[in-house]
Amino acid sequence: MNVYTTDKIRNVVLLGHGGCGKTTLVEAMAYLSGITTRMGKVTDGNTISDYDKEEIKRLFSVNTSVVPIIWEDTKINILDTPGYFGFVGEVEEAASVADAAIIVVSGKAGIEVGTQKSWEICERYKLPRMFFVTDMDVDNASFRQVVEDLQEMYGKRIAPFHFPIRENEKFVGYVNVVAQTANRWDDKGQVQEIEMPDYSKEYLEKYREVLMETVAETSEEYMDRYFGGEEFSEFEIRTALRTNVVDGSIVPTSMGSSVLVQGIYTLLDDIVKYLPSPEKRPCSGVNLKTNEVFAGDYDISKPKSAYIFKTIVDPFIGKYSLIKVNSGVIKSDDVLHNPEKDMDDKIGKVYVIRGNKTEEVPELHAGDIGALAKLNKVGTRDTLSTKANPIVYGKTQISTPYTYMRYKAKNKGDEDKISQAFQKLMQEDLTLKIVNDSANSQTLVYGIGDQHIEVAVSKLLEKYKVDVELSRPKVAFKETIRKKADIEYKYKKQTGGHGQYGHVKMTFEPSGDLEQPYVFEQSVVGGAVPKNYFPAVEKGIQEAVLAGPMAAYPVVGVKAVLYDGSYHPVDSSEMAFKTAARQAFKKGFMEASPVLLEPIVTMKVVVYDKHTGDVMGDLNKRRGRVLGMNPVEGGKTEVVADVPVMEIYGYMTDLRSMTGGSGNFSYEFARYEQAPSDIQEKEVAARMNKLDKGED
Numbered sequence: 001m002n003v004y005t006t007d008k009i010r011n012v013v014l015l016g017h018g019g020c021g022k023t024t025l026v027e028a029m030a031y032l033s034g035i036t037t038r039m040g041k042v043t044d045g046n047t048i049s050d051y052d053k054e055e056i057k058r059l060f061s062v063n064t065s066v067v068p069i070i071w072e073d074t075k076i077n078i079l080d081t082p083g084y085f086g087f088v089g090e091v092e093e094a095a096s097v098a099d100a101a102i103i104v105v106s107g108k109a110g111i112e113v114g115t116q117k118s119w120e121i122c123e124r125y126k127l128p129r130m131f132f133v134t135d136m137d138v139d140n141a142s143f144r145q146v147v148e149d150l151q152e153m154y155g156k157r158i159a160p161f162h163f164p165i166r167e168n169e170k171f172v173g174y175v176n177v178v179a180q181t182a183n184r185w186d187d188k189g190q191v192q193e194i195e196m197p198d199y200s201k202e203y204l205e206k207y208r209e210v211l212m213e214t215v216a217e218t219s220e221e222y223m224d225r226y227f228g229g230e231e232f233s234e235f236e237i238r239t240a241l242r243t244n245v246v247d248g249s250i251v252p253t254s255m256g257s258s259v260l261v262q263g264i265y266t267l268l269d270d271i272v273k274y275l276p277s278p279e280k281r282p283c284s285g286v287n288l289k290t291n292e293v294f295a296g297d298y299d300i301s302k303p304k305s306a307y308i309f310k311t312i313v314d315p316f317i318g319k320y321s322l323i324k325v326n327s328g329v330i331k332s333d334d335v336l337h338n339p340e341k342d343m344d345d346k347i348g349k350v351y352v353i354r355g356n357k358t359e360e361v362p363e364l365h366a367g368d369i370g371a372l373a374k375l376n377k378v379g380t381r382d383t384l385s386t387k388a389n390p391i392v393y394g395k396t397q398i399s400t401p402y403t404y405m406r407y408k409a410k411n412k413g414d415e416d417k418i419s420q421a422f423q424k425l426m427q428e429d430l431t432l433k434i435v436n437d438s439a440n441s442q443t444l445v446y447g448i449g450d451q452h453i454e455v456a457v458s459k460l461l462e463k464y465k466v467d468v469e470l471s472r473p474k475v476a477f478k479e480t481i482r483k484k485a486d487i488e489y490k491y492k493k494q495t496g497g498h499g500q501y502g503h504v505k506m507t508f509e510p511s512g513d514l515e516q517p518y519v520f521e522q523s524v525v526g527g528a529v530p531k532n533y534f535p536a537v538e539k540g541i542q543e544a545v546l547a548g549p550m551a552a553y554p555v556v557g558v559k560a561v562l563y564d565g566s567y568h569p570v571d572s573s574e575m576a577f578k579t580a581a582r583q584a585f586k587k588g589f590m591e592a593s594p595v596l597l598e599p600i601v602t603m604k605v606v607v608y609d610k611h612t613g614d615v616m617g618d619l620n621k622r623r624g625r626v627l628g629m630n631p632v633e634g635g636k637t638e639v640v641a642d643v644p645v646m647e648i649y650g651y652m653t654d655l656r657s658m659t660g661g662s663g664n665f666s667y668e669f670a671r672y673e674q675a676p677s678d679i680q681e682k683e684v685a686a687r688m689n690k691l692d693k694g695e696d
Contacts, residue, residue: 001068001352001359004075006279006298006367010079010271011324013098015091016684017114018060018154019256020082020106020135024624026067026080027257032265033069035354039261048355051082053462054455062455063428064310064320064354065089066369071268077369083114085661086452088399089431090310093380095121096396097309097324097369100269100275101129107255111149113661119154120634126244128276130252132267136164136171137257143204147253159214160207160253162266165197171257174266175200177207178237185262197339214250215240235690238273245274278367283326283381285393288339294391296327298367303389304328306336309396311380312371313424315463320371321378322353326393330370331363338378339390347384375574380430398430401446402666405453405653406473414466421464425456432456439554440474449652467556475646476599477683478672479548480557481592484509490493491576502576504529504537505564508588514557514597514672522562527576529565536574537562540581549586550594551687556672560585596683599645600677601667602627604638610636611659618658622647623676642670646679 014022019417026049027039040047044173045056048067061082067219081087093182095101103118105111105597122129130148135141143164146606150158160459165182173631174192184198195380216226218240223233232240244250252274256263276299285305286293291535310322323330328338330336335346351358351371360504367563409415419434422445426432433446447453453470461467493500511519520538523527529537545555562581616626624643632638648667655663675683 001072001361003361003363004368006300007277008074008159008321008366009072009077009365009367010275011079011097011278011367011369012103012271012275013091013094013127014081015095015101015114015118016083017105017106017109017112017118018085018102020083020109020112020114022080022083022104023047023061024258025064025132025134025264026078027102028261028264029069029076029078030067031267032261032268033071035069051356051369054458057458058455060084062087062090063093065355068352068354068369069268071272074272076268076271076370079369083252084451085114085117086447086449086455087431087654088448089429090120092101092396092398093310093430095125095127097307098127099281099367100271101127102271103129105131105133105146105150107133107135107143108138109135110142110146110151113659116153116662125249128248130245130254130270130275132263133159133253133255134258136263136483137260141171143255147207150251152254152345154251156210156213157249157251158253159210159250159400160305161270162254162263163200163203163207164255165200171260174255174263175204176239176266176456177204177211177568179234180204180208189261190430191265197643211237211241211250214244216414217249218243246276246280266518283324283393285391288390288392294389296366296391297394298325299327300329300366302327302366303391304330304334304336304384305383305385305389305391306330306392307393308378308380308382308384311427313427315424318374319376319427320351320353320358320373321372321375321380322369323384324369325364325366327366327391329363329365330384332360336384337387338382338384338470340382341390342378343377344377344387345378345384347375349373379427385496399448400666401431401433401448401452403449403453404435404444404446404473405450405470407444407445407457407470412469416424417464418468420458420490420569421460421466422570424464425459429456437473437476437547440476442474444672445470449656450650472649476662477551477553478514478556479550479553479594479599479673480514480555481508481510481594483593485588485592487584487588487591489580491580491583492571493576494571499568499571500573500576500579501568501571502533502536502573502578502580503566503576504580504584506564506581506584506588507561507563508585508592509561511557511559511574517554517556517558518542519559520562521559524562524564528566529562532572533572533577534562536577539574540578541585543578543586543587544582548567548594549589550596551684553596553687555589556597558589560588578664586632596675596680597672598679600642600673601642601645601648602670603648603665604639605655605665606632606636606638607655607659607663607664609635609637611663614658615639615655615663616641618654619643622651633683635695642672643667644675 030036031039065080067078081091162174183191184194282543283296305327306323308321312320381395488505492501548555624641626641630638
């Protein structure tokens, strides 16, 4: 592949609801530009961007793929992202290095939740954007309805550049709003200009008026001419529109059929004409040597620097770090410095990636996207620069995973293999997290949703040949007491020769501090229990609080006081007093009104206003206490509630069902509270039953 200069590069992320046609659009672009000789199909599992076995099996995108399309003299790096919400981390990584976005909408399905989320991502990353309405070859597809819905949501910024011509319900051509021409495809797929159909003139006038208003607003001179009734030339219109698209004040809307490769030519032309090259976008980091802002701005003349936005780890081909060059030129055999890890790496060869295929290139100019192989000590969101100019760029904000499952190895002895495999998956996917919950003897896998975790487990089996079993996690209950108990316990054992003797009198009461398992004090007088046995007594308490007498959960908030006892000069030992203390604790705990404490989280649920009633009703069913509601921009509300952890299992699935996929939630641990008696009884019985069977 040729080397492309910054002005001849476009980095475009494809966004949209799952199943709207992003991957098929990439196939049409690749076919039209001559990269492929035949179009692949998602259903056949032979597309360029959906190459992973999980994607082929499930018939939807799981990973972001980079597909460079060469259109005339311009390289368009297409970032094809997953549409399903569980893989939002892939979308965030791609959007962070894109310079513009195309939001794909199915003309048949219309505006969906994923469409709105795509817009929100563009707003977050300040991306110029276009809408492309696909499926126009389908009978009941409606471009007009999509445009009206978009204009209702986002105002007059939505400006159709083209709209369809239909004959006998079939998509046969399009009207170019800027050039005011009607065009029709012939039998060979070539475009022929035709006379404007009468039924198209009304929409042309309507859509063109929106464009003219937008053009007029770019300067006072244009505004005066517009109100004076003057027409703008096509050159003036296109020049003004280019400015409007880059600053986001106009959002071009186009349409076509990816399957028939219709409307794709004009889309590729519009990407080159209207969407910005990297040099039009700001890009700043910090020079760690001078502590000053470094404005890389995709300037080829500045010291070289690159940002790693994604990592691919494959057991067969190794590790690839996908980079965007933020300044200078990255060349083969460059030595690059990682300032955060303070280490140098000779990068060897430089590649561009197209789907799952790599192609070596001599260099990458500022603004381009490529890949470096086998940089084992760097990770996603690291910056590479030179030692003379150590630059660090801000790290992409990746969504936090809140859905979690417990997992166990299906085959004994695979634990280490599973751990290593998960580490590799986590290098690729920053929204995947493993937590070792030693207090509850379980290992947890966190993801964005159930589907995300399910795919991760499937990858473990497919790529790394290890199998895990998912189950509902144990809730981290704790045990404590509410009253005071006075206990005497004598441990006496005679087995011939030295026996065992330890005698303690102790009180157990609430300490008032649920952060600490126990507080130990002694008030023994007269040497009833020698001082050298005090540590053994505390050791007994220390061991006893690890698994409480009620249901073997950790104990918190207990004050244990040793005030009396006795000893035997020959038979007493540290082990005897430790055992006596442990048994005294068990007995005293059960006599001191023991209770189960359950963890409570403060949850924030963000939904559209129309869903707040359903969400609040559902939280009440989950024993949640709604603390307040806060308005959020975009017609949304944040519902804040305290909810028991045991009630949030499966919440992501239920929330998506209630809100059509538009709702999001987050939470953080708040405190422990006494569990209701019915919950306590049920949990203690279930827990003890499991312990008896050795299942826990």
